[in-house]
Amino acid sequence: MTKIATRLLGGIALAMFAVWAAPVARAADTIKIGFIAEFSGSFALPAREMDDGIKLYMKQHGATVAGKKIEIIRRDIGGPAPDVAKRLAQELVVRDNVDFLAGFVVTPNALAVADVATQAKKPTVIMNAATSIITTKSPYFVRVSFTVPQITAPLAVWASKNGVKQVYTMVSDYGPGIDAEVWFKKVFEANGGSVVGSVRMPLTSPEFSAYAQKVKDLNPQAIFVFVPANDQPAQIMKTFAERGLTTSTIKILATGDVTDDAALEQEGDAALGLITSHHYSYVHDSPLNKAFVSAFAKEYPDLRPNFVAVGGYDGMAAIYAVINKLHGNIDPDKAMEAFKGLKIDSPRGAIMIDPDTRDVIQTIYIRKVERQGGKLVNAEFDKIENVKDPGK
C-alpha cells in the first residue's frame, strides 16, 4: 500500500479510536436532562407539543440555572414500546450521564423506566402519562401533568349536582379510557346517578357512525365520552354533529382530551356547548397564562398551546426550581425532597406536588365550549380546587 494510504487509514483508525475511547466528558458545569418521548409514530403530535412547552420555557427563562448550563438530550421511543423506552433510559444514564429523566406521553413507556430510575437514582419527571399507578412504581418518579381519575371524578360530581341522572359512557378501549369509565361510574353512582350503559370503542378505527347511531337509539339523558387527544376527538364530534346529536337534548360530557385546545378548531361548531373537565384551558384567565399563550403563538404559530405543552412547560419549571433550591448540585435524594411539596405557578393555575405521592395536586375546571373572538375555546365556569389523584 502506498504511504499516503497507510497514513490516511492510520489517521482514520486513530480518530475512530479517539471517539470510542474518549470518556464521556462530563462538563462540571452542565446539567443534562434526558427527554424521552414518542417523537415518531402515532403519538408524534403530543410529543411535539410537550417538546414545544419545554423549548418555550427554556427560551423564556434562559438555558442557565444556578450557574449551570442546561442541556436537553432528546430520544425517540417511536410509540408505545417499553423495551425501547427502558433501553433509551439506560443509555441516557450510562452513556450520557444525565441528571434528570423526563417526558413520556403514554403509560407503558413510563412504567418500563421505573426500574432504571430506581436503580440509577435519577429523578424522573412525568410530563403527560396519566395512569394513577405510575408514581408508585419508583421513589424517583414525580408527575406534573394530571391523572385520568383526577379529572374524571370532579366531572362526575359536577354532573350529579347539576341535574344529570343518567349517563351512557363511551370510552376508548385502552388503559386511560377504561380508567375514565371506571372512575366516572364509581363517583357518579356514589353521588346518586346511574350509568345506563357503556361501550368501549377500539382505538384503531376512527369510524364512529355505529356508536353514534347507538346513542341516538338509546337516547340517554347524557353521555360521557373519553377518546385520546390525537385524531379521535374531531372525528367523533363530527360524526355526532352529522347525526344531530350535538343539537339534540342529550347532554354531552367529556374529559378535556376531547376538546383538546390544539384540535378544537378542527371539530368546528360540532363541539359548541360541550361540557368538559380538565386542568388546563388556553383561555384560562391569568397573566401568566396570557404571557405563555402569546409567547407560544410567536414561536409556534401553527399550533395552539394545550395541556400537553403545559405538561412540558411545567415540568421544566419544576426542574429549574429544584436546581435552584439545590444551588446546582444535583443529589438525587435531595432533589426528590425538593420536588415534594413544590409549588409551581403554572399557566393552568397554581399546582403543588403532593409530598406523599409525588403526584400533582391542582384545580380541576369545568368548562364549556364557546366561541370567543371568532375562535372556539374551553371557557371555564366552575372549578374544584386542590384535587388529589383519587386513584391512590
Added chain:
Amino acid sequence: MVLAAPAPSDPRRAIAAAARWRWYETLFWLALLLPYPLLPTYLDLASQIAIAALFALSLDLILGYAGVISLGHAAFFGIGAYFAAILVQRWGWTEPFSGLLVSGVAAAAVGYLASFLIVRVSRLALLMVTLGLGVLLEEAANHLSGLTGGNDGLHEIAVMPLLGRFTFDLYGRTAFLYALAVLFLMFLAARRIVHSPFGLSLRGLRENAARMPALGAPSRARIRVIYTISAFYAGIAGALLTQTTGSVALEALGFQRSAEVLIMLVLGGTGRLYGGIVGSIVFLVARDQLADMNPQYWFFWIGLLLILVVLFIPGGIVGGASALQARLGRRA
C-alpha cells in the same frame, strides 16, 4: 448411439459440503462479541439486536427456506414474551432458562395449530391471513387485560439471576451475553435443520410446491413442521425480551413488529440464515443513530436506505456480499 450415463454424484457429500463451517463464520461470531469490551455503553442496544436477530432468523426459516410469507409472525414473538411474563408473575416460576424453553414451547403449540390454516393459502391470501390473525391476537390480548395488563402491559418481571450469579444490570452486560449465547445456540440448531435432507426438501418446496409430493415429500406436513419450529424460535426471542427488559406490552404482538422483522430479514437477505442477523444489525444500528440525530424524521432516511438497498443490492446485503464474492472469485 448410447450416451454414457453421467457420473453418479453423492448427494450426501454435496449436503455435507454445503454444511461445512467456514472460517469467516467463526470470524463473524467472534466479531459479535466485540461490543462487550469495546462498546460497553451500547450493550443494551446490542442485546436488543441479538433478540431481533433471533426473531428474524425464525422468520427466515419459513420465508427463506419454505417460501411462506408472514405479516403476523410477531404473534409468536408476543406469545413467548407474554408467557414468560405470566410464568413469573402468576406462577412464581423465576428460573430463566426453563422459563425460556417453556415459553418457546407455548409459542410452538400455537404455531402448530395455526399451521393448519397457513398451509391452505399462499401469496397475497397468506399475507393477509397472517396479518389478520396477528391483529385478532393483539386485540384478544388487549381484552384479556387481567392476564396481559392490557394496554399498560406487564412490568417488573424479575427472573432469578442467571446460573445463580448474574443479574441483569444497568449496563446490560448480562443481558447481552445471555441473548448472544441463546442466539448462537439456536443458530447452530437452525443450521443443522436447513442443511439436513429435511431442509433441502423445504427448499424444493419453495421452488416448486406442486412437484414435491411426486418426489415423496408431502408438502403440507413439512410446512407445518417448519412453521412450528419457527414459532418456537420466535417465542424464545420474545421470552428473551421479557426476561432481559422486565416488561412486555401489546406492541410485542403488533403489526409494526411483524413488519419490521420482515424488513430486517429482506434487507439482510432471505434464505441464507445470516441474512436475518446482518439485516437486524444494519437496520437497528441505522435506526438508533438516525433517531439520535433526528428524533422526529429519522424514518425518512430509513426509507431511503431501504430503497437504495433494493435498487442496488438485490438479494439483500448478504446476497449482495456473496454475489460480490462470486464475482471476485471468477475474476481471480
Added chain:
Amino acid sequence: MIHLAGVLFDGLAYGMLLFVLSVGLSVTMGLMGFVNLAHSAFAMLGGYLSVTLMQQAGVPFLATLPLAFVLIGAASVAFERVLYRRLYRSGELDQVLLTIGLVLMTVASCAYFWGTQQQSVTLPPYLFGHFSPFGIDLGYYRLFLIAVGAAIALALVFGLERTRFGARVRAAVDNQRMARGLGIDVNRIFALTFAIGSGLAGLGGALAINTVGLDPNFATKYLVYVLLVVSVGGLGSIGGSFAAAVLLGISDVAGKYYVPEAGAFIIYALMVLLLLWRPAGLFGRRV
C-alpha cells in the same frame, strides 16, 4: 329494522370510500403484478393536496377532488418511470421493501411539511348534516360518497368493457406477449392504468378527510384496510373490489353497532374466513 337500515347505509358509504381507495391497487396488482404498498401513501398525498388547495388557494372542496385525481395520477407516473419500472421482474419481497421505503419517506415528508396535527376540510353547506326519511338518518356527505363510488365503479366497468383502451388493457392482462405482438404498447398501458389507479387513490384520500380524518399516519393506517379489500375482492377485479369493499364496510359498521366490544375486529375475522374459503378472493380472476 330502522336501525338495520341506518347501519346498512353508513356501512355502504364507508364501503364506497374503501372502494375508491382500493380499486386502483387491485387493478395494478392484478395487471402489473406489482405489490405497491405505497398506494395508501398516494391516497394520503391526495388528501394533503386537497387541504392545501383549499387552505392556500381557496379552491372549493368539490373542485379539489378532480384536481387530486389528476395531479396524483400524474405524480404516480413519475414514480413508476423512475422507480417501479426497475422492479417489474423482481420478486415480491423486493417490491414490498421498495414501496415500504417510499411510504416511510412520504410519511416523514408530510409530517415535515404539514405537521403531525389533524387536517380538516370545510364542506360546502349542502354536504353537511342529514335528513331523516322514515326515521333513518341519511347523512348528506355519506350520500355523496355513495354517489361518487357508484359513479366511479360504473365508469371503470364501462371503460374496460366498452372502450378501445379497455380492450387493450384486458388483452395485456390476459396475454402480455400476444398483446405486444399485436402492436399494443403494453408499457404505455401499464403507465396509464397505474396513473388512473393512483389518481383514484388520491381522490379517495381527499374524500376520506371528512369521514376518517387526515394526518401523516393515514398511509400506514389505511394500508391494511386497502390490502383487506384487495385480497378479499380478488386481484384485478373491479367488481371484486366493489363487493369486498361494501361487504367489509357494512360488516365493520354493523359489527360495531351490534357487537361493540369486538366490532372493529369482525372485519379481520371475516377476512380470514373468506380467504381460507376462497384464497383467490371473491372474484379472484383477472380483469
